[in-house]
Amino acid sequence: MKFLCTGVELADNSSRGFEIDGQKLFAVRRGGQAYVYINRCPHRGVGLEWTPNQFLDPSNSLIQCATHGALFLIEDGECVAGPCAGQSLSSVDCREDDQGIWVSL
Known part of the structure; x- marks a missing residue:
């Protein structure tokens, strides 16, 4: 797991x-949950x-x-409008603990 950022560095409804x-x-982050994707x-x-x-x-x-x-x-990450409708962004497994957000690459 690689460290991404602290939890407070990703406010709710932000990217x-x-x-x-x-x-x-x-x-x-949405509803307190972090989601990570390949850009x-x-x-x-x-x-x-x-x-x-x-x-966003x-x-x-x-x-x-x-x-x-x-x-x-x-x-x-599902595309719901636009030229790639039906395709999806590539998600990255992540977890969050007291230290922050971690990803598996």
Whole structure:
């Protein structure tokens, strides 16, 4: 397991980008639960963020690709609108403890 960040560094209804061992990732917290994905859109293979650490749509309820506007569910990464509908982001196993959020790469 690799350390990602402390729990307080990922506020509820927010997102944050990371790079660990050359792998670009991002994390989103919703309802107190952290979700981690590889930062790559299944449609074009590009990073998703609008600006650094901005992976969510304006309502903070969906992950949104800055390149073509595809929308993904936070809980499982499934694309629900856009050119890659039916595809999914690649999730990364994570766990959270008193120290913070950890990922398996």
